[in-house]
């Protein structure tokens with residue numbers, strides 16, 4: 345009878361780090377608890393691993409303030425650990441909480457909820473083949489530049505560069521030892537591993553394995569989870585109304601166009617009452633506040649500011665929330681100046697800023713028959729309606 349060597353069957357554990365604050369994503373809740381395709385982001389990320397037969401256990405690292413949110417997002421009984429100030433500290437806490445039987449670990453960002461199964465499979469396969477470390481990545485497809493002060497200062501050769509993704513997989517004793525002496529500022533676990541001399545094999549990444557980092561990433565992820573034909577039709581309208589009083593000056597600015605006049609409009613910014621109105625209509629359609637909330641008049645940085653800044657912010661916000669602006673209609677109410685002769689350039693300017701065809705931009709004007717404050721020539725009022733369609 346021959347002796348066969350005793351080998352421990354591999355136990356691959358998944359460790360999901362979910363203790364960040366998601367500051368770049370904004371949106372109220374930390375991003376891993378925001379809803380996506382009918383469930384919390386963290387729930388999707390956990391299912392990537394709990395649904396696999398080749399992953400034996402799961403630990404989720406959360407922020408101590410998020411216990412209630414985590415309870416709602418994760419199945420009862422999910423093993424939790426409390427995270428730290430940095431991602432590396434959170435990983436270290438998770439490594440300490442893995443079951444004793446674990447031989448390997450897949451360390452994954454909660455913020456990557458759409459990782460294709462094949463990407464995880466590729467990392468596991470590399471570990472099974474004996475790699476001490478393995479991580480998915482994609483080649484860099486755009487040219488790379490270094491820049492300063494808004495200008496390019498150098499082209500950066502991209503040969504051999506990769507865009508790192510997760511899960512990053514390791515033999516457990518090796519990565520535990522590496523984390524024990526890891527630099528706190530390490531961006532990921534491959535950096536920690538390399539610092540400790542661990543060789544990391546690059547496996548195949550996927551474009552769908554992107555990290556939810558900025559607001560627009562949520563609309564992209566939502567679009568991927570729900571086929572267009574199954575998405576409920578979401579058409580919004582928003583209205584805006586604004587008034588500015590006349591004061592000293594030699595022109596007024598309406599829809600970004602300067603119109604000569606023996607007086608100006610008073611206001612904290614450039615007092616473009618028509619553009620403010622359209623901006624407010626967009627915020628209204630999104631149910632996301634108003635111009636004063638996003639650009640408080642008490643903030644000195646907006647003194648004399650071009651209102652294009654405000655309109656661009658609202659347009660970008662609509663886009664990042666997954667909406668296309670399809671139409672806007674603005675009515676200017678005043679006895680003077682005569683708006684009609686300027687309506688063409690005003691439409692063109694609004695179309696340019698909003699990224700719309702001019703045929704979807706309407707600017708018109710009316711007097712108030714000499715009635716009320718506009719009739720007495722005390723100021724200009726404007727109202728607007730915009731239409732947004734979920735894209």
Ligand SMILES: Nc1ccn([C@@H]2O[C@H](COP(=O)(O)OP(=O)(O)OP(=O)(O)O)[C@@H](O)[C@H]2O)c(=O)n1
Nearest residue numbers: 361362363364365366367368429430434454455
């Ligand atoms: N102290 C930290 C910081 C980050 N993470 C986790 O690491 C992953 C990737 O980090 P990132 O996208 O930078 O998330 P946040 O730190 O939350 O984002 P931001 O930097 O925008 O605040 C996320 O799943 C995040 O929850 C963590 O567990 N503990």
Ligand SMILES: C[C@](O)(CO)[C@H](O)COP(=O)(O)O
Nearest residue numbers: 453508509510531532533555
């Ligand atoms: C871990 C990571 O997702 C790999 O790409 C990335 O390093 C996290 O970086 P961030 O600066 O915390 O967004």
